[in-house]
Amino acid sequence: MTAPGFTWWLRFGDGVAKRITPGGLLIGRSPQCDVLTRSPTSSRRQALVYLDESGPRIAVMGRGTVAVGGRAIELDEPLEDGGRLEVGDLSLEVAREDANEGAGDRSAVWVLETADGGLFSFSTSPFRVGGAADDDLRVEPWPEHALTFRSIGGRLEVEPHVEVSIDGARVAPGEPQRLRRGSTLAVGEVGVRIVTGGELGTGSTVALEADAEPGARYVRLEFLPRGGRLHVRAGGDEQAIYLTDRRCDFIAVLLRPPPPLAAGDFVPDEQLWSRVWGKQPSGKKTLHVLLHRLRKDLDRVGLDGNELLERAEGGGATRFVLRDGAHVDLD
Amino acid sequence: MVAVAEERDARFEREPRVRLPSTETWAPFGSTLDEEPDAAEPARPATDSVGPLDFHERYELLGTLAYGSMAEIRLCKDRPFAREVAMKVLRNAPSARSARWRFVREARVQGQLSHPAVVPTYDLGIDPSGDLYFTMKWVRGLRLDRALAELSEGAERPAFSERQLLSRFSQLCLALEYAHCRGVVHRDLKPSNIMLGEFGEVYVLDWGLAKVLTESQARYEPIDDASGAMRTSDGSVLGTIGYMAPEQLQGEVDRVTTRADVYSLGAMLFELLAREPLHRGSAAIQALSSLKTDGASPRERREGVPEGLDELCFAALRADPEQRLESAKAIADAIDAHLSSGP
Ligand SMILES: Nc1ncnc2c1ncn2[C@@H]1O[C@H](COP(=O)(O)OP(=O)(O)O)[C@@H](O)[C@H]1O
Ligand SMILES: [Mg+2]
Numbered sequence: 001m002t003a004p005g006f007t008w009w010l011r012f013g014d015g016v017a018k019r020i021t022p023g024g025l026l027i028g029r030s031p032q033c034d035v036l037t038r039s040p041t042s043s044r045r046q047a048l049v050y051l052d053e054s055g056p057r058i059a060v061m062g063r064g065t066v067a068v069g070g071r072a073i074e075l076d077e078p079l080e081d082g083g084r085l086e087v088g089d090l091s092l093e094v095a096r097e098d099a100n101e102g103a104g105d106r107s108a109v110w111v112l113e114t115a116d117g118g119l120f121s122f123s124t125s126p127f128r129v130g131g132a133a134d135d136d137l138r139v140e141p142w143p144e145h146a147l148t149f150r151s152i153g154g155r156l157e158v159e160p161h162v163e164v165s166i167d168g169a170r171v172a173p174g175e176p177q178r179l180r181r182g183s184t185l186a187v188g189e190v191g192v193r194i195v196t197g198g199e200l201g202t203g204s205t206v207a208l209e210a211d212a213e214p215g216a217r218y219v220r221l222e223f224l225p226r227g228g229r230l231h232v233r234a235g236g237d238e239q240a241i242y243l244t245d246r247r248c249d250f251i252a253v254l255l256r257p258p259p260p261l262a263a264g265d266f267v268p269d270e271q272l273w274s275r276v277w278g279k280q281p282s283g284k285k286t287l288h289v290l291l292h293r294l295r296k297d298l299d300r301v302g303l304d305g306n307e308l309l310e311r312a313e314g315g316g317a318t319r320f321v322l323r324d325g326a327h328v329d330l331d
Numbered sequence: 332m333v334a335v336a337e338e339r340d341a342r343f344e345r346e347p348r349v350r351l352p353s354t355e356t357w358a359p360f361g362s363t364l365d366e367e368p369d370a371a372e373p374a375r376p377a378t379d380s381v382g383p384l385d386f387h388e389r390y391e392l393l394g395t396l397a398y399g400s401m402a403e404i405r406l407c408k409d410r411p412f413a414r415e416v417a418m419k420v421l422r423n424a425p426s427a428r429s430a431r432w433r434f435v436r437e438a439r440v441q442g443q444l445s446h447p448a449v450v451p452t453y454d455l456g457i458d459p460s461g462d463l464y465f466t467m468k469w470v471r472g473l474r475l476d477r478a479l480a481e482l483s484e485g486a487e488r489p490a491f492s493e494r495q496l497l498s499r500f501s502q503l504c505l506a507l508e509y510a511h512c513r514g515v516v517h518r519d520l521k522p523s524n525i526m527l528g529e530f531g532e533v534y535v536l537d538w539g540l541a542k543v544l545t546e547s548q549a550r551y552e553p554i555d556d557a558s559g560a561m562r563t564s565d566g567s568v569l570g571t572i573g574y575m576a577p578e579q580l581q582g583e584v585d586r587v588t589t590r591a592d593v594y595s596l597g598a599m600l601f602e603l604l605a606r607e608p609l610h611r612g613s614a615a616i617q618a619l620s621s622l623k624t625d626g627a628s629p630r631e632r633r634e635g636v637p638e639g640l641d642e643l644c645f646a647a648l649r650a651d652p653e654q655r656l657e658s659a660k661a662i663a664d665a666i667d668a669h670l671s672s673g674p
Pocket of ligand 2: 205399400524537
């Protein structure tokens with residue numbers, strides 16, 4: 001997740017602190033807010049304090065004073081450790097903490113079992129398995145450099161350089177494939193199995209959920225006066241992330257595309273262009289940059305951006321991958 | 332008596348690691364039970380502090396005791412009872428429903444287990460800022476990991492001798508036996524989740540990962556955790572590396588039963604006897620060692636481990652749950668037998 005080694009907090013006068021997350025803390029008079037103000041001059045939703053890839057930020061959502069270090073702010077600004085925040089009748093302090101228990105040694109570890117029952121663990125990425133002397137793990141009958149394993153944000157992927165069978169399904173060389181605990185991979189007659197793995201820090205409790213079929217089971221886009229909060233439940237816990245204006249619009253179009261398209265369908269680039277940018281395509285790059293950033297956003301909260309935001313084969317369209325019966329909610 | 336009280340061991344965590352409002356208003360340990368109103372203070376009806384009270388009227392925040400992975404443990408004054416309580420507050424993901432669900436479940440499991448070694452819970456609710464919390468007895472003592480560290484570092488006067496630790500450990504096993512009978516598997520037993528009090532108490536902390544078996548698997552009074560909706564799916568790994576059973580580490584969720592706790596108890600007993608952890612090294616090495624070990628003998632690491640206890644460890648640490656020692660009670664019985672036979 002963001003800024004490894006640190007957690008960020010919003011401290012209240014009475015010693016209480018709330019964690020600043022990528023989904024953010026919404027401050028305002030509405031009872032739905034995460035932090036309530038009683039000041040009559042405050043808006044129902046006045047400001048959002050959230051975490052982006054570089055640290056905490058504040059986005060102003062409504063009318064009423066929002067000041068940082070005594071200076072009124074209007075849009076969206078970064079916050080610093082020790083910064084004082086004035087929102088309505090609240091005075092809050094931004095505080096950085098060294099991450100504590102649970103954030104210790106977060107690098108991922110994977111254990112492979114070979115056909116003869118041998119167990120091997122690796123924590124370096126990439127990790128090559130094949131028949132060559134310079135493969136990280138040598139499996140004699142395999143061609144050299146047959147498989148390259150990569151650990152990405154606690155997930156394991158394999159890039160096959162030869163034809164491989166993953167859990168019984170044939171996979172051609174090339175495209176990286178997502179693996180799960182218990183997967184078996186066979187090249188020719190000889191297989192290996194992923195026994196276990198994930199972010200197994202020593203000493204601290206882990207709760208690694210199984211990654212089942214791809215796609216989200218639950219998605220909610222909560223529109224805010226500026227941008228919106230995306231709530232997603234895929235394999236594990238529900239995650240939330242604040243999306244600034246265009247990113248939010250982009251997701252909104254994918255989740256509620258113009259009919260006859262429905263949520264989860266591929267939405268052609270032209271539709272995205274006209275709805276998100278309000279004009280004709282002026283170059284592929286802009287869309288790709290936005291998509292790239294959105295995927296990164298999702299990765300940041302422990303979701304799989306590549307899996308959830310899928311490009312059509314050959315390009316030209318994008319979809320938000322949903323599971324059968326997924327619940328989608330735009331409000 | 333006073334002299335004895337002053338000699339009490341300073342290693343016990345009775346001084347909270349928190350900034351307290353003022354030393355005059357707060358006596359660190361054994362604060363007098365009755366809060367007689369000050370002579371100077373005008374007498375108020377005795378029931379004034381009883382209620383009905385809102386959150387801030389009932390609880391006064393005194394400081395933070397510890398940060399867990401998802402929660403903060405605060406020290407609070409529970410005014411109606413004039414006592415200090417520990418308040419666990421979920422503070423990680425205000426909007427994640429599953430985290431909130433799990434938190435309520437943790438409180439319910441802990442709250443329905445009534446045993447001297449399970450920290451009693453008092454109150455479950457949502458505070459005015461929207462955070463879920465539950466309050467429980469504020470436990471003071473020495474964590475088992477620290478007690479073990481003292482023993483293995485060869486401290487001159489360890490807070491607990493091996494014999495004392497064994498006797499506490501047997502109590503701990505009976506507490507788990509009780510949970511198991513009620514269909515609860517803790518799933519995260521490790522020295523840092525065990526607290527030893529100064530007066531013979533043993534506490535099992537952190538029921539956040541507990542698995543509630545189906546009603547038919549409980550031997551009496553099954554726990555009502557309002558679950559059903561959220562079953563852990565196959566392939567999930569929950570626990571702490573080095574202490575979790577091989578079936579837990581492999582995400583074989585259906586094979587994780589009360590015997591997974593027996594394994595973790597075995598790993599702690601091993602550490603007590605061998606004076607070093609069963610699995611050591613980096614996460615990668617510990618993972619391999621956990622999967623490769625099928626029964627382990629503390630005698631091979633340290634001389635003088637009694638044979639009976641060595642065999643007990645071995646039986647509790649079998650890789651295949653079917654072949655593993657069947658219950659926590661069996662560990663308690665074997666330790667008791669050892670203690671009553673020896674000097
Ligand atoms: N009832 C209590 N009294 C005193 N300290 C406690 C109590 N409960 C928890 N703690 C302290 O807080 C730490 C974290 O609590 P824990 O329940 O393990 O939280 P988490 O589920 O977030 O890991 C414990 O290791 C212990 O030091
Ligand atoms: Mg804990």
